[in-house]
Amino acid sequence: MSRLVMKFGGTSVGDVERIARVARIVAAERQPGRGLAVVVSAMSGETDRLVGLARAAAGEGGNGPVLGGADFNDEYDVVVSTGEQVTTGLLALALRRLGIPARSWQNWQIPVRTDAAHAKARVAEIADEDIGASIDAGIVAIVPGFQGITEGERITTLGRGGSDTSAVALAAALKAERCDIYTDVDGVYTTDPRIVAKARRLEKISYEEMLEMASLGAKVLQTRSVELAFAKGVPVRVLSSFVEPGAPNPGTLVCPEDEIVEKQVVSGVAYSRDEAKVTLLGVEDHPGVAADIFGVLSDANVNVDMIVQAEARQPGRQNIVFTCPDREATRAVEAMGAVRDRIGVEDIHVRRDVAKVSVIGIGMKSQVGVARTMFQALAQKGVNIEAIATSEIKISVLIDAAYTELAVRALHTAYGLDAA
Numbered sequence: 001m002s003r004l005v006m007k008f009g010g011t012s013v014g015d016v017e018r019i020a021r022v023a024r025i026v027a028a029e030r031q032p033g034r035g036l037a038v039v040v041s042a043m044s045g046e047t048d049r050l051v052g053l054a055r056a057a058a059g060e061g062g063n064g065p066v067l068g069g070a071d072f073n074d075e076y077d078v079v080v081s082t083g084e085q086v087t088t089g090l091l092a093l094a095l096r097r098l099g100i101p102a103r104s105w106q107n108w109q110i111p112v113r114t115d116a117a118h119a120k121a122r123v124a125e126i127a128d129e130d131i132g133a134s135i136d137a138g139i140v141a142i143v144p145g146f147q148g149i150t151e152g153e154r155i156t157t158l159g160r161g162g163s164d165t166s167a168v169a170l171a172a173a174l175k176a177e178r179c180d181i182y183t184d185v186d187g188v189y190t191t192d193p194r195i196v197a198k199a200r201r202l203e204k205i206s207y208e209e210m211l212e213m214a215s216l217g218a219k220v221l222q223t224r225s226v227e228l229a230f231a232k233g234v235p236v237r238v239l240s241s242f243v244e245p246g247a248p249n250p251g252t253l254v255c256p257e258d259e260i261v262e263k264q265v266v267s268g269v270a271y272s273r274d275e276a277k278v279t280l281l282g283v284e285d286h287p288g289v290a291a292d293i294f295g296v297l298s299d300a301n302v303n304v305d306m307i308v309q310a311e312a313r314q315p316g317r318q319n320i321v322f323t324c325p326d327r328e329a330t331r332a333v334e335a336m337g338a339v340r341d342r343i344g345v346e347d348i349h350v351r352r353d354v355a356k357v358s359v360i361g362i363g364m365k366s367q368v369g370v371a372r373t374m375f376q377a378l379a380q381k382g383v384n385i386e387a388i389a390t391s392e393i394k395i396s397v398l399i400d401a402a403y404t405e406l407a408v409r410a411l412h413t414a415y416g417l418d419a420a
C-alpha cells in the first residue's frame, strides 16, 4: 500500500469550475493500492476577506500583531480557518459527482494537534490511524490546510500560507511516498521568468537550495514547509494545477541532495528588492559592542540579514553595515538612534534603494572560482557591489536596486543557466 498527499492552493480552487478540474486531477492519480489525501487552501481571496471581517469585528484590537494579541487571536483563528472548511466540502462533493468515494476530515476529526500559539501555531502531532485506514480503503480524504486544534480543543491557524506546511506535515504523518503541491506555476525556475525569458524549470532541487530560494523571495513554497520536508525527509513536488488532468506535468522535485546526480555549481539566481542598508560609522571597538547593537535591533523586531564589519580609519573604531527588510529600516534607524550615545556610534546612514541578488547551488561546496565568475559578470555590466555575504551554497551581493534585472540576467548567463 502506498500513499500520496496532494495539495491545492487558493487559485487552484478559486471557483467551482476549478474545483471540478482539481477533482479530475485527483481522479487521475487514483491507482489500486494507493491511498490519497488532499489538502486544500481556501478559495482565492477568501482568507483576506475573513481577516478583514475579524479585524472589523475586533475594532481597535484589530490593529495589533494579527489581532491585538492573545486576547483576540483565538477567535481570529475561528473566523479565518473557515475558508478551508468550505473548500474541503466542495471538493468532496465534486469527487463524489465523478463517482469517487471521498470525505472531508476537519482537523478535530483527525486530529491535527498544534501548540496554542494562535495565528502562528505549529503542528505538534497528527494521528494517522483513522485517516490512514480510510484512505487505504480507497476513500479520498480531503483535509483543510492551515489549521489544527490545541490540546484544549481550540482551533488554531498556522500563519498565512500555512497550508503548504499542513500538507507536508500530513505526508510525514501518513508516511506518504511524496507530497505533490499543485500551484499556479509549473515548477521551480532557475530564476524569475518575468525577468529572464530564458529561465528554465528545474527537474530537481535539493531541500537546502529550495530553502535559500524560498527565503529569498521565490515564493513558490512556504519556507516552513520546506524546512519540515527536509527534517522529515518528505519528497515534495511542485507542479501546475492548470495542465489538463492526465497530461504530462513533471514539475520540480524537491529532494535530498544525494538524489541529484548532476549537481549544478549554480542552480538558481534569486533576488529581493525589499532590502535596506544601514551603516553605523565610527562604532567604539570593544568586546560586547556587536552583541549590544544586534540585541537592540532584535528587541526592536528588526530582521537583520547581512552583516559586514570593518576597521574604521580612527583607531579604536569600526564601521558596521547591516541589511534588513526595507519596511523595517525606519524602525532599525530609530532603535539605533536611541542608543547611539550609550553605545558610541558617530554616525548612522541608511540606503533604501538597494537589492540583494544571490546565486545558489549545492555544487558550490566543491567548486572553486564561483565567486570570481559572479564578480566578473557584475563588473562587466558596471554593477557596483556594496556588500557581500556567503554561505556554503550561496553568494549574495547587495547592489543598487536600479540594476537588479541587469544583474540577474548577467548572472543567469554567466553560470550557463539560459535555456537553449
Ligand code: ASP
Binding pocket: 009, 010, 041, 042, 047, 048, 083, 145, 146, 159, 160, 161, 162, 163, 164
Ligand atoms: N488560506 C490561507 C492563506 O491564504 C492558507 C494558505 O492558503 O496556505 O494564508
Ligand code: MG
Binding pocket: 009, 161, 164, 220, 222
Ligand atoms: Mg501558497
